[in-house]
Amino acid sequence: MDDGLDGIGAVDAGERLASALDTSGAEYAARRAAQLERIAALEREQAKAVAGGGPKYTDRHRARGRLLPRERIELLVDPDSPFLELSPLAAWGTEYPVGASAVTGIGVVSGVECVICANDPTVRGGASNPWTLRKLLRADEIALANRLPLISLVESGGADLAGQKEVFIPGGRLFRDLTRLSAAGIPTVALVFGTATAGGAYVPGLSDHVVMVDERARVFLGGPPLVAMATGERADEEALGGAGMHARTSGLADHLAADEYDALRIGRRIVASLNHRKAGPGPSRPAREPRYDPEELLGLIPEDLKVPFDPREVIARIADGSAFAEFKPLYGPSLVTGWAHLHGYPVGILANAQGVLFSDEARKAAQFIQLANRSATPLLFLQNTTGYMVGTRYEQEGIIKHGAMMINAVANSTVPHITLVMGASYGAGNYGMCGRAYDPRFLFSWPGARSAVMGPAQLAGVLSIVGRQAAAARGRPYDEEADAAMRAAVEAQVEAESDAFFLSGRLYDDGVIDPRDTRTVLGMALSAVHGAPVEGAQGFGVFRM
Structure with missing residues (x-):
């Protein structure tokens, strides 16, 4: 049987991704229904612009x-x-x-x-x-x-x-x-x-x-x-x-x-009559359709962004032939890295698997970004991150310096970057995964995406703890009723201001897209970035080891 990999090079010689997505279950149906509602809202808002x-x-x-x-x-x-x-x-x-x-x-x-x-x-x-x-x-x-x-x-x-x-x-x-x-x-x-x-x-x-x-x-x-x-x-x-x-x-x-x-x-x-030519290379091989239906992306993303999902399911529905050569699959497993082709263009992919980034994930990302620059391969960041891990153990293990290493690599990488915010994009994880501040050539969001310094409940909780500590330091009783009102107001504000439509309205992305259009949009973006030379960085800042 033709597996879609015959006659293609080493990058696609990795295994064709096998999907474990159950498209017949109630959970899939509920997620799909929620995503369709959000897409309908997106279409209504876009219609206002067209009008x-x-x-x-x-x-x-x-x-x-x-x-x-x-x-x-x-x-x-x-x-x-x-x-x-x-x-x-x-x-x-x-x-x-x-x-x-x-x-x-x-x-x-x-x-x-x-x-x-x-x-x-x-x-x-x-x-x-x-x-x-x-x-x-x-x-x-x-x-x-x-x-x-x-x-x-x-x-x-x-x-x-x-x-x-x-x-x-x-x-x-x-x-x-x-x-x-x-x-x-x-x-x-x-x-x-x-x-x-x-x-x-x-x-x-x-x-x-x-x-x-x-x-x-x-x-x-x-x-x-x-x-x-x-x-x-x-x-x-x-x-x-x-x-x-x-x-x-x-x-x-x-x-x-x-x-x-x-x-x-x-x-x-x-x-x-301009005789204008692209300065970057064209596709390195013919495009091949994914082996899985992009329509299935609608039932993949949980409505509750605290629930993790496997980004390989996304890659399987956008990559040529659903082929993916994973890099360090057993190390730093909450960040998936590897090589693929998309519409014939080679790409290195970094995708958040479980949301949280640990030290191993940060080191893995830094090495992978260096390799992509060495081979002059564009990078695709698929964001679903709650940020870098916090806590005494992780601070002592060096999460700051390892997160800084990843951010250093992203900031100094010179190959084209394209970012897609699939779900959560919180804290410094937004930076490490090439958020808007790091100048990706293009950045798109899915309709249910969220981005903020932290989740609404966490941010409100932090303010509550600070307020309690301040009251205790002054020897005053804490107003629980006012605290509850404050938490509700803060959560509502952060929820509204972290919404994909709100952020797109302020041009923090280049557009909110229907997940089913992801492969097409990314393909057009990849074609556009090859209008300029694709060159890797000759050096990076000092990595604090």
């Missing part, structure tokens, strides 16, 4: 003969090719609309993977609020780190003046990023569909290639009202900043498009 400013403003935008941002993206990318939307829940849980009035993501344009940023003019005219800024800056980071051309679909009124104090000063980074991308030889393209005012005018001004739609695009530092206030001049919009003027007189526009469709066609032609 933009709502029916009134989308209808008005269409009545003007204009396309919506996702329609523009769909026409820009290659037919039937996927678009990996990033941070669709940006601004979730804030006073600003979900999606942060912009769409960002990675798509293939004329055969070239590109980062695409599109203003949503149905949300306050496409004006940038603080979360728009964060979302666009994150897209710039992705373009620069992975050497992906950046395409800006521009129609923006500039900064949302009501929030200018949080936009104006840090917003200068958007313009700095455009110049740095260009200086690094990473092409930047601006397609201007409507108004680009004030700071928005610098997006075409600083891009390598600029297309403007005739009689629609308006690009000026100051519109007619501001010019009138500043100079007394009564200026005509077309003469001041019209597409025709910029194509014929100022020279800001390189191409004058007849309409939006023509602008998108010209944009595709520009990308086709």
